[in-house]
Amino acid sequence: MLFRLEPRGERSGFWSIGSPVLAILLTIVTMMVIFALLGKPPVQGIETFLITPIANVSGLSSLAVRAAPLIMIGAGLALCYRANVWNIGGDGQFTMGALAGAGVALALPNGAFWWEYPLVLALGVLGGMVWAGLVAWLKLKFNANEILTSLMLVYVANLILVWLVTGPWRDPQGFGFPQSAMFGAGATTPDFGSTSIHLGCALAPVLALVLWQILGRSVLGFQLRVVGQAPRAARFAGFSNARLTWIALLVSGGLSGLAGIIEVTGPIGQLTTTITPGYGFSAVIVAFLGRLHPVGVIFAGLLLALSYLGGDAAQINLNMPNAITGIFQGVLLFYLLGADVLILHRVRRIRPRATEAA
Amino acid sequence: MILSMVTTLAMSVVAASTPLLIAASGELVAEKSGVLNLGVEGMMLVGAIAGFATAHHSGSAMLGVGVAALAGIGIAMIFAMLSLSFLANQVATGLALTIFGHGFAALLGAGYVGISAPVLHPIAIPLLSAIPVLGPVLFDENILVYFAFIMLAVIAWFLNKTHAGLILRAVGDSHDAAHAMGYPVLRIRYAAVAFGGAMAGIAGAYFSLFYSPLWSQDLTAGRGWIALALVVFSAWRPLWLLVGAYLFGGITFFSLYVQGLGISVPSPLVSALPYVGTVLVLVLISRDARRIRLNQPACLGKYFHATA
Numbered sequence: 001m002l003f004r005l006e007p008r009g010e011r012s013g014f015w016s017i018g019s020p021v022l023a024i025l026l027t028i029v030t031m032m033v034i035f036a037l038l039g040k041p042p043v044q045g046i047e048t049f050l051i052t053p054i055a056n057v058s059g060l061s062s063l064a065v066r067a068a069p070l071i072m073i074g075a076g077l078a079l080c081y082r083a084n085v086w087n088i089g090g091d092g093q094f095t096m097g098a099l100a101g102a103g104v105a106l107a108l109p110n111g112a113f114w115w116e117y118p119l120v121l122a123l124g125v126l127g128g129m130v131w132a133g134l135v136a137w138l139k140l141k142f143n144a145n146e147i148l149t150s151l152m153l154v155y156v157a158n159l160i161l162v163w164l165v166t167g168p169w170r171d172p173q174g175f176g177f178p179q180s181a182m183f184g185a186g187a188t189t190p191d192f193g194s195t196s197i198h199l200g201c202a203l204a205p206v207l208a209l210v211l212w213q214i215l216g217r218s219v220l221g222f223q224l225r226v227v228g229q230a231p232r233a234a235r236f237a238g239f240s241n242a243r244l245t246w247i248a249l250l251v252s253g254g255l256s257g258l259a260g261i262i263e264v265t266g267p268i269g270q271l272t273t274t275i276t277p278g279y280g281f282s283a284v285i286v287a288f289l290g291r292l293h294p295v296g297v298i299f300a301g302l303l304l305a306l307s308y309l310g311g312d313a314a315q316i317n318l319n320m321p322n323a324i325t326g327i328f329q330g331v332l333l334f335y336l337l338g339a340d341v342l343i344l345h346r347v348r349r350i351r352p353r354a355t356e357a358a
Numbered sequence: 359m360i361l362s363m364v365t366t367l368a369m370s371v372v373a374a375s376t377p378l379l380i381a382a383s384g385e386l387v388a389e390k391s392g393v394l395n396l397g398v399e400g401m402m403l404v405g406a407i408a409g410f411a412t413a414h415h416s417g418s419a420m421l422g423v424g425v426a427a428l429a430g431i432g433i434a435m436i437f438a439m440l441s442l443s444f445l446a447n448q449v450a451t452g453l454a455l456t457i458f459g460h461g462f463a464a465l466l467g468a469g470y471v472g473i474s475a476p477v478l479h480p481i482a483i484p485l486l487s488a489i490p491v492l493g494p495v496l497f498d499e500n501i502l503v504y505f506a507f508i509m510l511a512v513i514a515w516f517l518n519k520t521h522a523g524l525i526l527r528a529v530g531d532s533h534d535a536a537h538a539m540g541y542p543v544l545r546i547r548y549a550a551v552a553f554g555g556a557m558a559g560i561a562g563a564y565f566s567l568f569y570s571p572l573w574s575q576d577l578t579a580g581r582g583w584i585a586l587a588l589v590v591f592s593a594w595r596p597l598w599l600l601v602g603a604y605l606f607g608g609i610t611f612f613s614l615y616v617q618g619l620g621i622s623v624p625s626p627l628v629s630a631l632p633y634v635g636t637v638l639v640l641v642l643i644s645r646d647a648r649r650i651r652l653n654q655p656a657c658l659g660k661y662f663h664a665t666a
Binding site for chain 2: 005007086088109138142143144145146148149151152153155156158159162163166167176278281282284285288305321322324325326327328329331333337338340341347
């Protein structure tokens with residue numbers, strides 16, 4: 001080996017920001033190689049993937065629509081990961097939020113009450129909290145690994161969704177398609193003007209900023225950081241690990257549930273068998289790329305949202321499978337994790353033995 | 359009549375258990391060396407498409423299985439490099455492997471949707487396969503069913519009875535002590551991760567070349583994660599993997615049975631049983647935190663950086 005990693009002894013401030021930038025650059029280069037390997041012109045490929053989708057106003061508004069759920073889920077996951085709680089079930093919490101809110105939206109007479117939409121949103125939050133709370137309860141009461149339980153619950157939530165839209169909640173006027181009736185005007189997320197930008201696009205960054213303030217200024221935020229980085233110190237200080245686990249999971253579940261109910265009452269407008277293209281998993285990358293910081297999450301959410309639009313653009317303009325989105329996201333996370341070694345370590349060339357002895 | 363029904367049902371249990379057994383026994387070896395690779399699902403998907411594509415073009419399902427193993431190793435090496443050489447967090451890197459594997463398999467598989475490939479055929483073992491019920495269930499199966507049993511026995515023997523297995527366990531329980539004794543910790547871990555990758559790749563090929571022999575994007579449907587749960591369930595003991603895998607196969611059998619009886623339970627809810635079952639099993643097994651702590655490799659998930 002020609003190089004050796006040497007502990008810095010402290011966190012490098014430069015590299016904690018530099019690492020995601022480096023990772024993004026390396027990902028772009030890798031994507032160009034992949035485009036070339038697939039027989040597409042690399043420069044045109046990366047342009048189609050990253051620039052074409054946001055070259056006009058309607059593209060920018062689609063970006064905001066895609067970023068909203070990623071930012072909401074990602075901000076919650078960042079909170080969890082700070083506390084060393086590995087919630088990867090964002091998609092399940094998203095789905096259960098959507099189902100809880102949709103149940104009320106479908107049951108209430110359309111637009112009869114002014115409080116219908118706020119109630120639908122509140123139930124969305126609650127649905128996500130229940131699904132994540134289940135993970136917290138299983139972890140604290142039975143010591144069950146939260147990675148596995150939160151993931152299993154993603155599959156369970158999705159199958160409950162499929163059951164509801166093919167059975168009890170199927171639209172009788174839907175020609176047998178597996179989907180619910182469209183939500184009425186009283187339970188629809190409002191758009192801004194004539195664009196596709198909706199309430200959630202504004203709510204997502206606001207919630208992230210609120211979370212930032214809470215984390216930065218409260219004792220709770222401090223405790224979360226200590227529990228995550230030095231669990232033993234946290235125990236000696238008397239911080240309740242259980243309480244923090246509950247808070248982290250309930251907050252992130254609530255945010256995912258909110259993202260879910262906004263998605264189905266907004267851009268989608270009804271329940272279908274697929275209401276998320278894997279936002280819950282992309283949000284894991286959002287959280288890491290955003291340095292587990294709510295403000296970072298906003299930027300990371302925009303980039304990951306762009307990768308979804310880029311996949312669609314590559315499919316339409318270059319006749320490529322839109323799975324290219326998943327490749328971009330996976331490669332990006334790989335590079336990010338690799339580059340993060342520079343935060344705590346520096347790279348030293350290993351000199352020949354003779355000079356080393358001197 | 360009843361005998362043939364029992365045989366059919368038992369065969370469906372074996373069919374559902376085999377890929378879990380293969381993937382979980384590979385992961386068990388990796389975890390015994392101290393590496394927690396959460397990318398099993400991703401490696402399985404890549405193995406599934408690599409095996410399917412190879413079998414489709416070459417006409418040989420066996421060649422497909424071999425290439426699937428190699429593909430599993432290849433993608434596992436990305437994980438190994440990041441988590442072992444670059445000291446990246448193993449949980450995050452494993453997740454990255456699964457996300458990447460999903461995308462990579464979907465990209466490779468885009469041209470293979472709706473195409474067929476040769477499948478793995480049962481190989482009857484002379485004499486033994488003539489035993490009623492047990493014969494067809496255990497001795498007239500495809501080669502990967504035999505492979506799963508043989509590998510499990512080999513792994514149990516390797517870990518518990520050989521010197522190399524002892525070293526592997528030592529690396530997983532105390533990498534510092536193993537390093538001080540002069541064992542190449544990282545090289546051993548690389549090898550264990552590669553083995554886990556090969557087994558996950560083969561488990562993936564089982565899906566695309568036997569269990570549901572058509573390519574679809576989410577072919578493995580979370581089985582890689584269930585395999586991870588099985589390793590916890592087994593408390594890192596190979597023979598208990600067998601119990602866990604067949605318990606899971608039993609749950610799958612039960613859901614088929616319920617549907618077969620014509621009880622009107624909506625099928626999506628029945629399909630949720632294996633996932634709910636996995637959570638329940640995890641809960642039952644993890645309740646005793648001390649038991650988990652006693653059996654879990656002490657360095658599981660921790661990174662190793664030699665200072666001298």
